[in-house]
Amino acid sequence: MPSNSDVLFRMLADPTRRSILDLLAERGPMTVGQLAAEFPDLVASGISKHLMSLRAAGLVSATRRGRQQIYRLEPRALAAGLAPWIAKYEQYWSAALERLRDLAEEDGAKEELTFGKNLRRKRLK
Amino acid sequence: MPSNSDVLFRMLADPTRRSILDLLAERGPMTVGQLAAEFPDLVASGISKHLMSLRAAGLVSATRRGRQQIYRLEPRALAAGLAPWIAKYEQYWSAALERLRDLAEEDGAKEELTFGKNLRRKRLK
């Protein structure tokens, strides 16, 4: 019986699927065709399969419009699945997040760091 | 050419490897035998192989003492590898982390939440 975390991490294991999630996060909902266009090396049907498994994992959801299928990120699933794990390693993230904060402050941003609210990421490419 | 993130996420994809990291994080450095004892269903040599790949990925390091090999978590690698990715989804983590904060406050802990510093995890199993 694969646990909740298991499917989540297995989804994130594939770079193509991570890229798909990235695209949906950056650009908002996209059709299969739009997404497939971002992966010239892959066949469209492959992207469709990835989207199906992501949908099965609850990380994305889809709504039809005509013959297009519009996929969107399901952020709550991502956060809900990873947050406990992230919290477990809380003490170790702090160092890395401090460095992010420092980078932000070098840019003149003076906000107090509360992760998820004021954290700015700049010059991190 | 597998990117840095690729190896990291592939390491995290396997539940046994995640458990190993968890154990090292909770209990500190452990020998192969101690770790293997935590996985009754697996053969010790399998654990050794996992540790070798984790070591190759830089997530753990090892020092010999006699015939024992003591493995310890290499938290900087974990944090350095994941922090950029986590930051990318920053806005989505916030909601989940707020809920963690709420749980902590229900327990009477009044600390201000600054991720990585005061965040307490309780009753999260």
Add this chain to the structure above:
DNA sequence: CCGATATATTACCGTCTGGTAATGCATTAC
């Protein structure tokens, strides 16, 4: 030195996985 212990290494195997190609099925355009 000898046997036992601790880990690493190698060989090998079934299974899972990511990928393509081909086909099917709606839906839109003409």
Add this chain to the structure above:
DNA sequence: GTAATGCATTACCAGACGGTAATATATCGG
């Protein structure tokens, strides 16, 4: 209606992966 489009589904394949078993190597206890 017919053709074309957009996506899903199926079948199939090569390679990677997790695991075991067997063997090797080094270290410790006596």
